[in-house]
Amino acid sequence: MKSWVESVRRIGFLLLSVVVGLILWQLFTTFSEIPSFIFPKPIEVWTKLITVIENGSLFYHTLVTLQEVIVGLALGLTAAIITGFLLAKSRLVERVLSPYIVASQSIPIVAIAPLLVIWLGPGILSKILTSALIVFFPVLVNTIVGLRSVPCELYDLMRSLQASTWQRIIKLEIPAAMPVFLGGLRIGATLAVIGAVVGEFVGADKGLGFLVNVGRGLYDTALVFVAVFTLVLLALGLYGSVVYLEKHLLSWQKRNGD
Amino acid sequence: MKSWVESVRRIGFLLLSVVVGLILWQLFTTFSEIPSFIFPKPIEVWTKLITVIENGSLFYHTLVTLQEVIVGLALGLTAAIITGFLLAKSRLVERVLSPYIVASQSIPIVAIAPLLVIWLGPGILSKILTSALIVFFPVLVNTIVGLRSVPCELYDLMRSLQASTWQRIIKLEIPAAMPVFLGGLRIGATLAVIGAVVGEFVGADKGLGFLVNVGRGLYDTALVFVAVFTLVLLALGLYGSVVYLEKHLLSWQKRNGD
Amino acid sequence: MNSANNHPLLEVKDLGVTFTDEKGSLQALIQIDFSIAREQFVCVVGPSGSGKSTLIRVLAGLLKPTSGEVSLDGIPVTEPRPGVGIVFQKANLMPWRSVLRNITLPLEINHIDPEEAASRARDLIDLVGLSGFEDWLPHDLSGGMQQRVAIARSLIRDPDLLLLDEPFGALDALTREKMGTELLRVWRARKKTVIMITHDISEAVFLADRVLAISPQPGNLRLDLTIPLKRPRAEEDRFSPEFVDLTHQLRQAIK
Amino acid sequence: MNSANNHPLLEVKDLGVTFTDEKGSLQALIQIDFSIAREQFVCVVGPSGSGKSTLIRVLAGLLKPTSGEVSLDGIPVTEPRPGVGIVFQKANLMPWRSVLRNITLPLEINHIDPEEAASRARDLIDLVGLSGFEDWLPHDLSGGMQQRVAIARSLIRDPDLLLLDEPFGALDALTREKMGTELLRVWRARKKTVIMITHDISEAVFLADRVLAISPQPGNLRLDLTIPLKRPRAEEDRFSPEFVDLTHQLRQAIK
Amino acid sequence: KSVEETPPELTHIRLPMGYIPNVQYAPFYAGVEEGFFAEEGLEIEFDYSYETDGVALVGANELQFSLVSGEQVPIARAEGVPIVYVLAWYGQYPIAVIAKSEQNLKVPQDMAGKRIGLPGLFGANYVGLRALMGYAGLEEKDLILESVGFNQVEVLAADTSEVIVGYIANEPVQLAAQGYDLDVLLVSDYLDLVSNGLITNEITIAENPDLIRRMVSATLKSIQFAVENPDAAFQHCFKYIEGLEDADQEVQRQVLESSLALYQIDPYGYSSPQAWENMQKVLLDMGLMKEEINLTEAYTNEFSQ
Numbered sequence A, B: 001m002k003s004w005v006e007s008v009r010r011i012g013f014l015l016l017s018v019v020v021g022l023i024l025w026q027l028f029t030t031f032s033e034i035p036s037f038i039f040p041k042p043i044e045v046w047t048k049l050i051t052v053i054e055n056g057s058l059f060y061h062t063l064v065t066l067q068e069v070i071v072g073l074a075l076g077l078t079a080a081i082i083t084g085f086l087l088a089k090s091r092l093v094e095r096v097l098s099p100y101i102v103a104s105q106s107i108p109i110v111a112i113a114p115l116l117v118i119w120l121g122p123g124i125l126s127k128i129l130t131s132a133l134i135v136f137f138p139v140l141v142n143t144i145v146g147l148r149s150v151p152c153e154l155y156d157l158m159r160s161l162q163a164s165t166w167q168r169i170i171k172l173e174i175p176a177a178m179p180v181f182l183g184g185l186r187i188g189a190t191l192a193v194i195g196a197v198v199g200e201f202v203g204a205d206k207g208l209g210f211l212v213n214v215g216r217g218l219y220d221t222a223l224v225f226v227a228v229f230t231l232v233l234l235a236l237g238l239y240g241s242v243v244y245l246e247k248h249l250l251s252w253q254k255r256n257g258d
Numbered sequence C, D: 001m002n003s004a005n006n007h008p009l010l011e012v013k014d015l016g017v018t019f020t021d022e023k024g025s026l027q028a029l030i031q032i033d034f035s036i037a038r039e040q041f042v043c044v045v046g047p048s049g050s051g052k053s054t055l056i057r058v059l060a061g062l063l064k065p066t067s068g069e070v071s072l073d074g075i076p077v078t079e080p081r082p083g084v085g086i087v088f089q090k091a092n093l094m095p096w097r098s099v100l101r102n103i104t105l106p107l108e109i110n111h112i113d114p115e116e117a118a119s120r121a122r123d124l125i126d127l128v129g130l131s132g133f134e135d136w137l138p139h140d141l142s143g144g145m146q147q148r149v150a151i152a153r154s155l156i157r158d159p160d161l162l163l164l165d166e167p168f169g170a171l172d173a174l175t176r177e178k179m180g181t182e183l184l185r186v187w188r189a190r191k192k193t194v195i196m197i198t199h200d201i202s203e204a205v206f207l208a209d210r211v212l213a214i215s216p217q218p219g220n221l222r223l224d225l226t227i228p229l230k231r232p233r234a235e236e237d238r239f240s241p242e243f244v245d246l247t248h249q250l251r252q253a254i255k
Numbered sequence E: 001k002s003v004e005e006t007p008p009e010l011t012h013i014r015l016p017m018g019y020i021p022n023v024q025y026a027p028f029y030a031g032v033e034e035g036f037f038a039e040e041g042l043e044i045e046f047d048y049s050y051e052t053d054g055v056a057l058v059g060a061n062e063l064q065f066s067l068v069s070g071e072q073v074p075i076a077r078a079e080g081v082p083i084v085y086v087l088a089w090y091g092q093y094p095i096a097v098i099a100k101s102e103q104n105l106k107v108p109q110d111m112a113g114k115r116i117g118l119p120g121l122f123g124a125n126y127v128g129l130r131a132l133m134g135y136a137g138l139e140e141k142d143l144i145l146e147s148v149g150f151n152q153v154e155v156l157a158a159d160t161s162e163v164i165v166g167y168i169a170n171e172p173v174q175l176a177a178q179g180y181d182l183d184v185l186l187v188s189d190y191l192d193l194v195s196n197g198l199i200t201n202e203i204t205i206a207e208n209p210d211l212i213r214r215m216v217s218a219t220l221k222s223i224q225f226a227v228e229n230p231d232a233a234f235q236h237c238f239k240y241i242e243g244l245e246d247a248d249q250e251v252q253r254q255v256l257e258s259s260l261a262l263y264q265i266d267p268y269g270y271s272s273p274q275a276w277e278n279m280q281k282v283l284l285d286m287g288l289m290k291e292e293i294n295l296t297e298a299y300t301n302e303f304s305q
Ligand SMILES: Nc1ncnc2c1ncn2[C@@H]1O[C@H](COP(=O)(O)OP(=O)(O)OP(=O)(O)O)[C@@H](O)[C@H]1O
Pocket: C019, C020, C026, C028, C046, C047, C048, C049, C050, C051, C052, C053, C054, C055, C089, D139, D140, D141, D142, D143, D144, D145, D170, D171, D172
């Protein structure tokens, strides 16, 4: 009963949030002198939305991007967690690897775009890679920080119980590092979408990033907005899933300031 | 004495790391069939490096990007810390703002490039904004996660001492949230560089991102590599500063697994 | 709090605390009534989980009671007040601050000159027997040493009212006695009021003017016992029939 | 560990522990020698900071001594071994696990059927007086209740050797006595060996076959006292001259 | 240095070029350096942001001029962007399809069944390709389009794509310089399309035609100068193009030569109605425009004559 009221309130807030946004947007476009091919009105975007939903193209491109994002996220996540464990445990590994990891982060995708296209082809793989690459780092850092925040007394406890390495990971390190790790996942989930879109900008013939490019090419700013909103929804959805996960996995955490 | 040996070892590792990288690169370009306008040899890049150092252009463009990165980082950091405090404290603010924040993260820059140009002009401001925008989110999330990890008993302690809000922030929340916050800063510092470069790609006539574009336009891949390496060094430098900061601010933290 | 008016320093009226969460609710304290005069030394005893720490938190203004009222110096307690020193059941030290800087924290908050603060802290470090450990971090201290740091911290503002939640819980018998004696000395010399939780009934009788016994869940005031033993008290008094009788009464009360 | 051979269960030879960090080094334990026979109940007393917890950590195989050697059952201790149950000075509960699941943790690690584990845990929850709190999180428990969870956890594997670091530190007198009595019962019924740190000398004399007294820094074995009191012991024995004499000897030793 | 000499009453023009600094803009660089723009009271600031951003900014009257590819004009006008094409910069549509000679790409029909690498399904490359396909009677299902980003040279070199689409003055020159034997089919050999040019917006035409006249006149003078003095024009590039002195001079010179060949010089700046008709037809066929627009509003030769 209580949680039902809670849900309604939450949805209420979200709606309020959206309605306020829409009103601001309408006011802005009405009173500013920005033409609609630069910043369209809500109604134009709405019409375009209906069109691309009806002809199925929105669905198609969203599916493509979603696929890139999910696979990229999964890949980046796996790599980050494994590397995170290694780096948190071994200073040697950390010293040798960390310059390469930071380097891999700061190389602009477009600079290595030719290599990506040559090695991975123009298809979906390069987008998955860019997505995975951008997810990797925040999750990695937060995995390490999370692992370092495990209280050493609990390590002693696990050792005294002759827990295997695997049990120590599953029963102590994962739950203890979870709050910080999930913070990394929040960041990663949001960046995964950017990653895929950046990959699509470099060269693609499908996906929401491609749709943005098409819209820009056609000066169809309403289409750009539709694609961007879909991207935003995708990111919000992923973010929401992480928050949902957090709520369930971290229910034990006492919140301060409540 | 001991720390001196330590420093030498550290530098040794870094050098080893670089040398291994160079050897792999030389081997790769020698044995693969990739032509050097796609993937140049180390020596070609070296020659180019000397040239752009001597004619001063590398220095100039690096300075521009550095400026964008530093101002962007400072801006993003400030905004993230302030918002982080607000969000960690008030559920209402969090509910209303967080969809907008995630949204702002997932909007591809190129989609709103004309707006940026109209509002901020073609100059350095839009690059600072992209950099700040990408820094914002990881720092924000880690600020929140860090603040939530402050033990509630210590809140009680501060309250019992009639600490003002400001004192609570300075003397309890900032130091307690520091480990996780600095993790966010690590991520942010690295992303700041990407942010500035993305901004430069959309349209710029200076900066290392611009230099990458010039190199690509002239099929001068060695120049692209020089620019990319400088970017990587920039990112490594920023990252290194954060690690240095961490070493000093978190010396109280017991490391597990040592 | 130095105003010499007639009403008691602390008045607790019909106090009740209930903790509620999704799974249900738990009545921790129920219908507690008592008042404490200025310069009294009161000990609180009661079984584990009976709500002693909860009571201290309410008295300190850290927890709003579900029902009833607490007033200090005639003014209702709604938030922590100056002039009150607290030792929590856990040491609650800041892991990033050295022993010295943990102890000076309350003075820092009062913007007292660091030099002055450090010198006052050093005196207290001496008092709790931690000389030489000024620059150590809490991590590297033993459990009892951490607790002693917390005691020093609670004393540094020279509060009029001391709320102590099992301050000697992790101390060995000897240190415990020494700290108890010191506490008595401070209490008498500086005319403080002390409310101290302890799980050691004999300690309670030995130190206090008055002992409150709390019954197990829901915590209720079972016995309010005045200790008529003369001060100063000596170790031998513990074996006097009067002492034994008092401890026996208390034991019975919290059974 | 069930092999009935002749050498003592635990042998400590010339043990020394020094903590070293940038600021300098601290000799926590020095030249400790003793051995403990099977099924003995040994208490360790000593002032705060004398190295008692450090000793327990070495005996448990959690800390490598700087010098000397510890052997259990004739085999040098280099890492924690099965058949040993430990209660740490802090409760060390996992904040994300309920009371029940904190207690079943050691069985989970041994891959014991969850049903079976839960039923054994429930018995122990009864024993430590926490029935009804099975699903509570450590956060919402009082200090003493947390400590009782830790005690239950140390017992669930039915270990032969129990290492207890002030297990009753946060318990009130009554619960403390009850837990002491329970511990004695378990010890006698199951033929365990117990090494227990306590800061309560009277408790040590009351419970133990033998009490080791450690001197303050650097911790050294000052007195190895056999307690000749007959078992079962009654509350009244505490007032017997023999008891008083033993406590007095110990007090002198750790002064 | 030219900036310091300019008197303060010069009109400042920020000009989006649609691409990064490149020798194909040699006439502009020369024009600034030789003072043709200053003579008309104009001070030019080159802006290298995306082409579509330039169009949008001119359409919003944030800027007065931009250099864009021809197909952008009908596409943008169809979406209500009030831009007007006032000067043809290239005379021929500058797009070509290119293949290594072993692919035997002799006529547009040879593209059938091949893997074609192009930056993406938008912009001049795509329009040029579709125009050629239309000429050859090919549909998208008859060949394999691969969106490879602006990496056509690399993918052709690495044989990732068999045929690429690119700018006449750029990709073929670069590839030839790498020693590849190429077949190059020019779109303009098969179809006359509106090419790159200078745009302004309707407001400027209405309110400040003189500004346009001065801009166009200076631009034409610049083109003429470059065509007549290619060496001097090339020398002026060094000031504007970062790293040009270190790039392969011969190749860059070659790029300039190929660009010069494209300039609209007879008559200067003129765009033919037929090219506009053709362009509109291609765009309609491609679906890049939904309905016809009034082409006479989209361009004018009034200023270039
Ligand atoms: N935050 C909380 N949420 C829910 N229940 C709580 C909370 N804090 C305390 N309790 C419950 O209230 C009761 C009293 O707790 P309290 O800490 O006051 O006991 P105590 O008398 O101090 O015990 P001890 O001597 O063991 O420290 C316990 O049953 C405990 O589980």
